[in-house]
Amino acid sequence: MANEAHPCPCDIGHKMEYGGMGHEVQVEHIKAYVTRCPVDAGKAVIVIQDIFGWEMPNTRYMADMISGNGYTTIVPDFFVGQEPWHPSGDWSTFPEWLKTRNARKIDKEVDAVLRYLKQQCHAQKIGVVGFCWGGIAVHHVMMKYPEFRAGVSVYGIVKDSDDVHSLKNPTLFIFAENDAVIPLDQVSLLTQKLKEHCKVEYQIKTFSGQTHGFVHRKREDCSPEDKPYIDEARRNLLEWLSKS
Numbered sequence: 001m002a003n004e005a006h007p008c009p010c011d012i013g014h015k016m017e018y019g020g021m022g023h024e025v026q027v028e029h030i031k032a033y034v035t036r037c038p039v040d041a042g043k044a045v046i047v048i049q050d051i052f053g054w055e056m057p058n059t060r061y062m063a064d065m066i067s068g069n070g071y072t073t074i075v076p077d078f079f080v081g082q083e084p085w086h087p088s089g090d091w092s093t094f095p096e097w098l099k100t101r102n103a104r105k106i107d108k109e110v111d112a113v114l115r116y117l118k119q120q121c122h123a124q125k126i127g128v129v130g131f132c133w134g135g136i137a138v139h140h141v142m143m144k145y146p147e148f149r150a151g152v153s154v155y156g157i158v159k160d161s162d163d164v165h166s167l168k169n170p171t172l173f174i175f176a177e178n179d180a181v182i183p184l185d186q187v188s189l190l191t192q193k194l195k196e197h198c199k200v201e202y203q204i205k206t207f208s209g210q211t212h213g214f215v216h217r218k219r220e221d222c223s224p225e226d227k228p229y230i231d232e233a234r235r236n237l238l239e240w241l242s243k244s
Contacts, residue, residue: 018057021064022073028112032076033060035067036121044072044123045241046113048134050216051101053077053084058216059131062234066129069238072121076113078106078137103136103156110141125149127244129237130156131216135173139164142171149244152237154215157182158190165197172203172240174233176210203240207233 022035033054037043047063049056054077063073079101085094117123127150130138135156142151143166151171158164175187184206191204207214207229214226215233 018061020057020060021067022060027074027076027116030077030080030109030112032074032113032116033063034075034121035064035073037067037070037072039070040072040122041070042122042124043070043244044074044117044121044126045244046110046117046126046128047073047075048128048130048137049075049078049084050132050134050213051085052087053079056084062129062131062216065234066238066241069241071127071241072117072123074113074117076109078103078109078134080109101133103133104140106137106140107144110145114145114147125244127151127241129241130154132156132213138171139173142167142169144168150241152240154233154237155179155182155212158186164190165193167194167198167200167202170201170240170243172205172236174215174236175204175206176212176214177206177208178210179212181212201243205233205236 020033022033025032025034045066047059047066049059054075059075063075067073082100085097114126117126126147128138128141128148129152131154135153138151138153139156141148143163146168149169151169152174153171154174155176173190175182177184187204187206194202210226210229214230
């Protein structure tokens with residue numbers, strides 16, 4: 001079991017120099033980064049940030065990559081104006097910081113974003129992807145909102161005390177074998193609970209030799225050994241979203 005008080009000793013990894021293809025909008029009480037698909041197919045994906053916030057270039061890069069595959073994407077500020085975690089922050093203060101940023105208490109923001117996507121973007125099919133903190137959020141919304149036709153939780157911490165199996169729609173879980181935050185026994189427990197109780201399609205995929213953050217925080221050119229795993233995880237993510 002990972003230490004919930006220190007759930008993410010996150011190295012920010014390779015912070016991309018990336019400007020983005022989308023634009024920022026106000027969605028009711030929160031700001032968001034939106035990238036419209038050139039061909040409007042009525043499909044949208046909410047991309048949920050990690051602890052480094054909605055303005056993190058890597059997260060926007062992932063949103064734009066998804067958008068290029070036929071979706072309107074939106075990266076809302078789920079911290080609602082509160083400061084994201086800073087890479088040089090004092091980790092001893094992290095538990096206090098996290099108390100006001102509960103990944104399972106985002107329903108007000110999710111409701112606002114769903115209204116925006118349905119009313120302003122005419123989205124009929126909606127999926128959700130989240131990284132790290134956002135992976136926890138995806139697990140939460142996939143157990144609560146039937147509107148999400150497909151979800152991808154990327155290295156989101158799993159709490160063994162929670163109901164983790166009541167998924168409403170197909171959900172893909174991506175983990176890293178050498179994740180300092182999420183021990184493999186936690187992944188095994190999730191696998192067991194879903195196998196016993198889950199009523200919808202799901203998949204759990206653990207990537208050999210990889211570390212926390214590999215899908216969106218490593219550059220594709222960072223090392224020849226890592227690139228195939230990064231590419232495969234991103235391809236899996238896109239393939240799973242097509243279920244929506």
